Amino acid sequence: MHFxxxxxxxxxxxxxxxxxxxxxxxxRPDKGHTSRRVELGPRPEYLINNMDEGPLKxxxxxxxxxxxxxxxxxxxxxxxxxxxxxxxxxxxxxAGTRMGAGIQECDLAFTSDRELVCRHDQCDLHTTTxxxxxxxxxxxxxxxxxxxxxxxxxxxxxxxxxxxAEFKSLCGKMDGYNASATTPEDFLxxxxxxxxxxxxxxxxxxxxxxxxQYVDSQGLQFxxxxxxxxxxxxxxxxxxxxxxEQQVVDEYVEAGINPSRVWLQSFVFEDVAYWLKHxxxxxxxxxxxxxxxxxxxxxxxxxxxxxxxxxxxxxKIVAPPLPYLVSVDADGEYVPxxxxxxxxxxxxxxxxxxxERSGPLAQAVARNDYYYSTITNGTHxxxxxxxxxxxxxxxxxxxxxxxxWSATVTxxxxxxxxx
Ligand SMILES: *[C@@H]1O[C@H](CO)[C@@H](O)[C@H](O)[C@H]1NC(C)=O
Ligand SMILES: *[C@@H]1O[C@H](CO)[C@@H](O)[C@H](O)[C@H]1NC(C)=O
Ligand SMILES: *[C@@H]1O[C@H](CO)[C@@H](O)[C@H](O)[C@H]1NC(C)=O
Ligand SMILES: *[C@@H]1O[C@H](CO)[C@@H](O)[C@H](O)[C@H]1NC(C)=O
Numbered sequence: 001m002h003f004x005x006x007x008x009x010x011x012x013x014x015x016x017x018x019x020x021x022x023x024x025x026x027x028r029p030d031k032g033h034t035s036r037r038v039e040l041g042p043r044p045e046y047l048i049n050n051m052d053e054g055p056l057k058x059x060x061x062x063x064x065x066x067x068x069x070x071x072x073x074x075x076x077x078x079x080x081x082x083x084x085x086x087x088x089x090x091x092x093x094x095a096g097t098r099m100g101a102g103i104q105e106c107d108l109a110f111t112s113d114r115e116l117v118c119r120h121d122q123c124d125l126h127t128t129t130x131x132x133x134x135x136x137x138x139x140x141x142x143x144x145x146x147x148x149x150x151x152x153x154x155x156x157x158x159x160x161x162x163x164x165a166e167f168k169s170l171c172g173k174m175d176g177y178n179a180s181a182t183t184p185e186d187f188l189x190x191x192x193x194x195x196x197x198x199x200x201x202x203x204x205x206x207x208x209x210x211x212x213q214y215v216d217s218q219g220l221q222f223x224x225x226x227x228x229x230x231x232x233x234x235x236x237x238x239x240x241x242x243x244x245e246q247q248v249v250d251e252y253v254e255a256g257i258n259p260s261r262v263w264l265q266s267f268v269f270e271d272v273a274y275w276l277k278h279x280x281x282x283x284x285x286x287x288x289x290x291x292x293x294x295x296x297x298x299x300x301x302x303x304x305x306x307x308x309x310x311x312x313x314x315x316k317i318v319a320p321p322l323p324y325l326v327s328v329d330a331d332g333e334y335v336p337x338x339x340x341x342x343x344x345x346x347x348x349x350x351x352x353x354x355x356e357r358s359g360p361l362a363q364a365v366a367r368n369d370y371y372y373s374t375i376t377n378g379t380h381x382x383x384x385x386x387x388x389x390x391x392x393x394x395x396x397x398x399x400x401x402x403x404x405w406s407a408t409v410t411x412x413x414x415x416x417x418x419x
Contacts, residue, residue, distance in 0.1 A: 038069055044408060060386060072221060074403065075103045079095065083356050090206055104221070106223075140161055160230070160231050172204065304338050307342050328376075328378040352396075389401065
């Protein structure tokens with residue numbers, strides 16, 4: 001295991017490093033087209049074949065033989081390959097990049113030595129890495145407890161429990177756990193059957209600096225999400241929220257990245273307000289993630305009502321989840337929601353998340369999956385995903401879509417010439 005990790009790290013860093021010098025400087029700022037050969041695999045064609053007959057299906061089918069390019073409309077969620085590759089790892093990033101994601105994501109959390117690392121949640125190491133089955137498991141906030149007497153197995157492991165060097169010794173794996181586990185090894189299982197463990201073979205976890213270096217070497221753009229701390233702040237008595245907000249900016253400045261290539265995100269309005277005030281060149285294109293209207297089936301209007309507040313505060317881009325933006329009309333067709341209409345009226349740019357997170361759509365709808373909760377009545381089959389993307393792109397006018405499988409969005413964007 002250990003041998004594999006270090007070999008992969010060294011190999012990937014060598015590739016990234018050679019990429020930096022191989023790309024002529026004047027081509028480095030990405031314009032949506034790079035010399036990379038983008039490959040989309042069989043999924044777009046599968047989805048098109050699965051669509052209801054109609055002009056959209058015909059139009060998309062005509063694009064299947066066209067050459068495709070990297071596009072900023074396609075945003076790699078947790079790397080862009082996390083439908084099949086462990087999230088927030090080098091392997092997910094490489095997969096999403098090959099599938100044409102023009103903007104790549106790292107979700108931020110901090111370690112005990114205050115280094116920034118890519119993780120979707122500060123306290124998800126017990127479900128996204130092998131930590132409980134290593135000696136580091138003893139350092140977890142809540143070390144592994146086996147299932148017993150009908151009580152589920154538990155563990156809670158946070159990036160802030162360990163140092164960066166310790167974090168880097170972990171293996172990234174598919175998100176999931178086995179609640180019946182009686183051993184730490186059994187706890188690591190639990191991947192939904194529509195994902196796969198095929199690439200869950202000790203994926204390379206990343207520091208934020210390594211993420212920046214790789215994405216820069218590929219000439220792409222960056223979107224870093226400041227995740228909410230799961231420990232009381234100030235951490236260790238003097239690491240404040242403001243230091244955390246500033247540190248993400250400092251790492252881009254130190255790496256010499258032009259702020260126009262960086263899209264910082266947060267669910268916390270105060271984070272965006274901090275960047276607007278203290279790092280305006282980053283703040284002006286910071287993204288306010290908005291999940292204030294949950295559940296979207298009943299309270300999305302409340303979130304829409306607050307958009308004026310954000311607009312007045314200087315926010316330029318809002319990013320609500322898919323169900324905030326679409327609803328179903330009397331004929332069962334997808335249409336823009338009240339929220340979408342309000343955001344457009346205010347002149348706010350919209351980005352949305354996340355496509356390809358729900359598995360087969362008939363199953364998703366049957367279990368009342370969050371992302372399809374406002375369009376349950378109009379959703380029947382996987383091919384409906386392109387109907388959704390089409391309404392988001394053409395009627396709602398989103399500037400980009402996060403996807404767990406970048407090929408799906410890259411294909412649509414290329415077909416419709418959205419770069
Ligand atoms: C879950 O854990 C139990 C108990 O350790 C084990 O018997 C079972 O095989 C595990 N399930 C999976 C999917 O690994
Ligand atoms: C933070 O506090 C620690 C002691 O807990 C101290 O060693 C360190 O110098 C302090 N750092 C700053 C920036 O004040
Ligand atoms: C809108 O959001 C801001 C910032 O989160 C909050 O302070 C305010 O109370 C909200 N207003 C409404 C009407 O929800
Ligand atoms: C879906 O249709 C059912 C039955 O017609 C209706 O009760 C329900 O409110 C609809 N759901 C949505 C989200 O429109």
